[in-house]
Amino acid sequence: MKKENINSECTLNQAMEMGLTEEEFKLICKKIGKIPNLTEAGICSAMFSEHCSYKSSKKWLKILPVSGDHVIQGPGENAGIIDIGDNQAIVFKIESHNHPSFIDPYQGAATGVGGILRDVFTMGARPIALMNVLRFGETSNAMTNHLLSGVVKGIGGYGNCIGIPTIGGETNFNQSYNSNILVNAMAIGLVNKNKIFYSAASGVGNPVIYVGAKTGRDGIHGATMASAEFSNDTESQKPTVQVGDPFTGKLLLEACLELMKTDLILSIQDMGAAGLTSSSVEMASKGNVGIEIDLDEIPLREKNMSSYEIMLSESQERMLMILKKGAEEDAKQIFKKWDLDFAVIGKIITDKKIILKKENKTVCNLPLNFLVNESPELNREYEIKTSNINLDNKDIIVKKSIKTILYKIIGNENFASKKWIYEQYDSSVMGDTISIGNKSDASIVKIHNSDKGKFQGKAVAISTDCNSKYILNNPIEGGKITVAEAARNLVVSGGKPLAITNNLNFGNPEKKEIMGQIVGSIKGIKEACEQLNTPVVSGNVSLYNETNGKSILPTPVIGMVGVIDDIEKIIFMNAKINETLFIVGQDENKYNGFLQSSLYQEIFCDDFSGQVPHVNLKKEKNLHDFIIKLNNNKIINSAHDISDGGLLPCIIEMLLSNKLGININLPSRIKNPNKENLLFLHGWLFGEDQSRIIISTNNPDKLIEFSKSENIDICCIGKTNNTGVVEIPKYDSICINKCLELYNNTIPNLFS
Amino acid sequence: MRVAIVVFPGSNCDRDIFEAIKSISKKTPKFIWHKETDIENFDLIVIPGGFTFGDYLRCGALASNSPIIKSIKDHASRGGAILGICNGFQILTETKLLPGTLIRNNVLKFLCHDIDVIVQDTLPSPFTWGFKPLTKLNVPIAHNEGNYYVNDIELKKLIFNGQIAFKYEKNFNPNGSVENIAGVLSENGRILGMMPHPERSVFSHHNSLDGRLFFKNLIEQLLS
């Protein structure tokens, strides 16, 4: 690269190729009082990008509730932190790697996992679990198989190697994701409250340290590099796929945690998106100081990298730290032991600027406040659209036997077991895993060494959720339901919901109806989080998930974390023999089950338009409190929330692992088959009304007593037996073995 | 009972083994870094699972050239007991302390789930004696390269000598191992390599306690 090029003034054309708009470029020139050179413009463009500046979503993210008694750190740091008592805290965050995973499913997914893990251990936490939420196109699409196997191998490739258990997630298929798959990875870590590390730099004169892997030309902003003026040697500068190295990731994790045991680190931040640029700018601006970096000191993988490339490289497995002055040598020894690069690359300065030197020349001098605080905040036009279709159940139901419908639902790729996927992940490493897959509605890991004498210990419960159909048809109500369902999943597993992280995956925000989906779902999430006292402590936004103007379904993913204060209180999903099943919770569907926006409608009508079920958040909260009370009184043997597919498929899920049967006690008004009752029966069995849970108990009397005193609606379904047959008297009977076969074989048959 | 746990860059089951042995033996095992060359006498050396050196080149190949290996070989030649689990098993075959090689699972997938392994009728060994032959242990597997291979001549030798320690059930061989082998012993019975992870079925929150039985028996046998 020609040096004079990189130091020459950036033209408007070049700035626009870097992704800046004309107004932004003019604003930059005005604010910094000069025309930026290419390196400076590159840094501005990265900081002003949607990814770093959240310019479309910032205005709306601000309305989310972010505080609470148990919140130690809300959004704004590498990850959120919540207090779980006993001087311990949980650090967690979710992040998307959608676009890279479509280009290279293995590397994209692997680096997604690596990136989110660094966000968590950079705060001093040892990661204890990984989750992931995946969306793929139709199973009949030829690409889906290739993308799914690559993504699953990539997630396992990183997580298995670094030795953090992957314990749960979600996988869904819909044609809207054909050309825009979603890969959202979530990491959860455990930290001692007095050993949390933050990213704000401090102390003028303190050394800035680079550790980890070397910097190469990975992932440098594509549009920028297409500009021929940058170099004569264009081929070698093509943007490249980032390659993850979980082995180096593991060494970096151990080395950082070892150094964190000392008191040598003042602040630390991982190099994620926009690499050295965003990490140095953010550390300095948060600390209200300036930063000076000598680019000649950066460990490079390739020779002759320009200042632009060094600053924008997204090479993986790197960290930036500020150490106490004089601590360099001791810190270096630790990184040497772990065979990692360690370099003193600069210092903290008073002047609130970022100054970069290369070969003794200043190649960048920019004011920090401007880069961070004056990055654009847009007020995009939006329209929150709710479906204007309102269907009656008789427009939806199909003339098929209950059995036929049930088997179709259980064998549907969005319902069937994802075991084929999660068995490719190491879920039991670290020895603390308690529940994965379909053992319970939430994934559960024990807090290491939290047991004492007779006390068996505490655990963390995690759930991920998103029902895009609801969001599409009603963004606000859908947003609420997503949070409510995540919380319900924790409660039915014996947990107390504490806080959420979220990943807002949408199409192009420049379209007002897409912006409406964003705004609407944020409003819904806000309301539910307030009502359920689960503040938002971290999150991520991924926009422009569109191809040829066609957007993905709106997919705001919720990752909720809760605590289980005694692992003996964990509730699993599997019923045992001779237990009585009850529906607990608001039971509007006794009269007219809600079939619009349901899986039933999706499968049989090839459509899911219509209204969405209503969620009453007060009732939802009461339901949770009631379940917690029943659990504390040891009335619950097993529990499962009623979600996708409705009542009957959820009952089946509880019976599967012990291959039980049951005689279903129908509501009296539909006991006798006739045309009208059939309508109600379908609604009752497959409607997706919210705020309902099925529990099994050996103590029905106690349950009835409690429900009366708490004024909670319950409905007895019947007693489990060992026949392996689910009897719906006078209508149909269902063979549990057949269900099991469909449930287990659907995904392997599609993808093996 | 003095137990050493060898830690390589990329080991990731070291802490799990530590907790398991500590809880059962009530003694604290010692971590040994792979660069150490001078180690004291131990009753048992454990090489834990993980992805040593990223499993690059071949699983266990790079680790088997670490400085510590010489001490491990000395320990072996003194008749010391060695347990290699998963990646530890791969390292033991790469160092030739155990026969055979672990190649890629025939399904070409990483596999993690609970499985039954069957204790075989073996030559005298602290790892298997104490169990009635054909005892079933339910323990998790978690590996990508657990497909045990030896040629026919060596296989006959293993069978003849009673060196096969564990087998998967006939119709539940997860990875394509010859003879459904899940674990093998050295010729003197003092070294065991196994793919399943007994340290993941030791505590009440695990799916089974059979790994606890395995370690309990091992510690009793070593102490007697």
Added chain:
Amino acid sequence: MIIDVTIDIFPKKEVLNPETEAVKKTLSNLGYKNIDELVLSKHIKVSFKNLNEEDCLYQSKLMCDQILVNTNIQDYEISVLKKD
């Protein structure tokens, strides 16, 4: 007639190759001090039957792009080895 084609698949220079790095480091630790450069690559030998040379090359290229090579991070070279 059988035509043998060989396909060499090697990591792109500008892309990180963690495996090569790890092997290099270990060899250097083991005292192999004269190694200047080391490249690990994959090699595939395909024997085609009932195809002419041109078609063999064409099919090989197709196979590479379709499945054998991850062109995001790897380059490849195809050559005809011999016929008999």
Added chain:
Amino acid sequence: MIIDVTIDIFPKKEVLNPETEAVKKTLSNLGYKNIDELVLSKHIKVSFKNLNEEDCLYQSKLMCDQILVNTNIQDYEISVLKKD
């Protein structure tokens, strides 16, 4: 002076290689019907500095036996490529 040595590492014939089998099967499913035989092997190019040819060969063999090759399941061949 730099001497390039290439090391070819291929699976022993009698060892079933799951990867090769999978590639073969996939190709055949994709409709490549003229493939008679297919062998996957590894290829390592080592550039030595400050060593004569004989020593390069010797060191390469040493490296193979010590670490690069698992002779239970693999065979190897070493050849000197070129000098400059």
